[in-house]
Amino acid sequence: MAGRSRVLKSGALGVGIILFTALVSCTQSAHSPAGFRLPENGDVERGRTAFIELKCHYCHSVHGVELPQPAMPRSLHVALGGPIEGLMTDGYLVSSIIHPSHALARGLAEGEVSVDKTSRMPDYARAMTVRQLVDTVAFLQSKYERTPYSYRHP
Secondary structure (H helix, E strand, O other): OHHHHHHHHHHHHHHHHHHHHHHHHHHOOOOOOOOOOOOOOOOHHHHHHHHHHOOHHHOEEEOOOOOOOOOOOOOOOEEEOEEEEOOOOHHHHHHHHHOHHHOOOOOOOHHHHEEOOEEOOOOOOOOOOHHHHHHHHHHHHOOEEEEOOOOOOO
């Protein structure tokens, strides 16, 4: 009986491994984030400078960071950084900067952050250098604080 139980357990493990492998291989595509890496030499202070030079602070505040007052009053405010459940990834931040319509800011009315489901934030793909992008992501990453998930009963 013990031998049969061992065979069943190893069979279930094998099926689980096959299903997991199939799931992972089916979800990857040319647009998959798999393998995405930024250089590890992003500079937080240069990123803060780029954030200001590109006028990101006109619409964004950054948790725990003193930024200059925008020249014009803010028509929109989206807070960045601070405690979050889960993990803020470099890929998510890069996508948010160079293709801001991929995911709109949560907690704000749709008309505030988008027009016809297109982000009001400009696309920075042509407005910034790769160095500025790497440094800006390093700056923003340094301001997020990962917190444990909290269970919420429905």
